[in-house]
Every structure is written in structure tokens, then in C-alpha cells.
Amino acid sequence: MFGIVHFEFFIVAVFLLNITPGPDTAYIVGRSVAQGRGAGLMSALGISAGCCIHSLACAFGLTALLAASATAFTIVKFVGAIYLIYLGVRLIFTKPAADAPAGDARVPSTPKSLRQLFRQGFWTNVLNPKVVLFFVSFFPQFVATSSEHKTFAFLTLGAVFVLMSMVWNSFVAWIAGSVTQRFSGKPTVKRWLDRGVGSAFVGLGIKLATASR
Numbered sequence: 001m002f003g004i005v006h007f008e009f010f011i012v013a014v015f016l017l018n019i020t021p022g023p024d025t026a027y028i029v030g031r032s033v034a035q036g037r038g039a040g041l042m043s044a045l046g047i048s049a050g051c052c053i054h055s056l057a058c059a060f061g062l063t064a065l066l067a068a069s070a071t072a073f074t075i076v077k078f079v080g081a082i083y084l085i086y087l088g089v090r091l092i093f094t095k096p097a098a099d100a101p102a103g104d105a106r107v108p109s110t111p112k113s114l115r116q117l118f119r120q121g122f123w124t125n126v127l128n129p130k131v132v133l134f135f136v137s138f139f140p141q142f143v144a145t146s147s148e149h150k151t152f153a154f155l156t157l158g159a160v161f162v163l164m165s166m167v168w169n170s171f172v173a174w175i176a177g178s179v180t181q182r183f184s185g186k187p188t189v190k191r192w193l194d195r196g197v198g199s200a201f202v203g204l205g206i207k208l209a210t211a212s213r
Contacts, residue, residue, distance in 0.1 A: 003147020004156060010142045014161055017134075018168040023084055026200045027124045028169055030091055031117060032176035040173025042114050046121025048166040053126055055158025058135040059151050077129045077209065084124070084205030091198030 004010075024047045032040030112120070125131060135158075143153040 037177030050125025
């Protein structure tokens with residue numbers, strides 16, 4: 001359909017890519033640990049919305065233009081890295097409410113709203129230049145060069161990718177939220193979970209900042 005080739009290999013590859021930990025997974029786990037399953041699921045929805053943007057950009061050639069520009073790649077790379085490090089530092093230094101002494105100026109702010117969670121998940125995905133390069137290098141392998149409907153082919157592959165990613169990310173959010181619930185009455189454990197996920201964010205941000213095209 002639309003000149004899509006080796007579709008079964010595309011499905012397998014997308015599954016393997018989804019289960020490989022990355023910034024998106026770290027963000028979903030972080031939000032699930034901080035606020036529970038609902039927050040993780042909303043974050044997963046935001047990330048899926050980001051994938052929709054990448055799919056549209058790939059289908060209409062915008063991704064290829066960004067990938068071809070060293071300056072644009074560098075800008076997106078550092079903005080994305082700074083954003084990940086910012087999220088990580090906040091997780092590391094924010095104290096759980098049950099663990100913060102009265103009058104402590106570092107008492108955490110109110111839980112993030114669903115809109116904020118969605119927006120952060122969205123930008124975590126959109127500002128990752130590696131996702132841009134992934135779409136521009138991966139998707140064309142499954143579209144026949146002779147196809148007269150390349151745009152529809154890319155959109156179809158993008159829809160499948162988004163759907164599979166959403167299912168996997170929702171599963172990750174559910175599991176992480178379940179683990180968090182078990183430790184909800186243990187603020188010390190919760191604090192170390194936050195620090196662990198926050199450190200992963202910072203590490204991913206540094207790795208992204210030092211990445212080359």
C-alpha cells in the first residue's frame with residue numbers, strides 16, 4: 001500500500017527501538033515516579049504528539065532539511081540537552097512533600113497539571129535531534145523509490161510508529177506508577193528513586209550535547 005515495502009521488518013524494528021531505553025522512556029518513568037500512573041500516561045501522550053510532528057515533518061520533507069543543516073542540528077541539539085538537564089536537576093533536588101521539614105524553603109511545588117505534563121513530554125521528544133535523524137534515515141528504507149504516493153507512505157508508517165510507541169510508553173508508565181505506589185509511604189525510597197531518574201536525565205542531556213551528526 002502506497003509503495004510501502006518490508007512492512008513486517010518495520011514492525012519488528014519499531015518494537016526493538018521502543019524497548020530500548022532513551023530520553024522518552026526516562027521522562028515517562030520520571031513523571032510516573034513523581035506523580036503516579038496518570039502523570040506517566042499523560043507524559044506518554046505528549047511524547048506521542050511529538051512523534052506525530054516528526055512524522056509530518058518527515059512526510060513533507062522538513063526533517064531532511066533540518067538534518068542537512070549543521071547549524072539547525074546544533075541549535076536543536078543544545079536546546080534539547082539543556083531541557084533534559086533542567087528536568088533532571090529539578091528531580092534530583094526536589095524533596096518529596098512527606099520528607100520535607102516544616103518551613104523548609106525547598107518544599108516541592110504543587111504537582112504539575114495534565115497540560116504541563118503533556119507539554120513537557122511533547123518538547124522532550126520534539127527537541128531531540130536524534131529523533132529527527134532517526135526518522136529521516138529509518139523511514140525511507142521502507143518506501144519504494146518508485147512509489148507515486150510517498151507522502152501517504154510516510155504518513156502511514158508514522159501512524160504505525162506512533163501507535164506502537166504509545167502502547168509501549170503507556171505500559172512503561174503503568175509499571176513505573178505501580179512501583180511508585182508500593183513506595184508511596186516510604187519517602188526516603190521515593191527520594192532516591194527521584195534522584196536516580198533525575199541523574200539519568202542529566203546523563204542523557206550531557207550525552208545529547210556531546211553527540212555528533
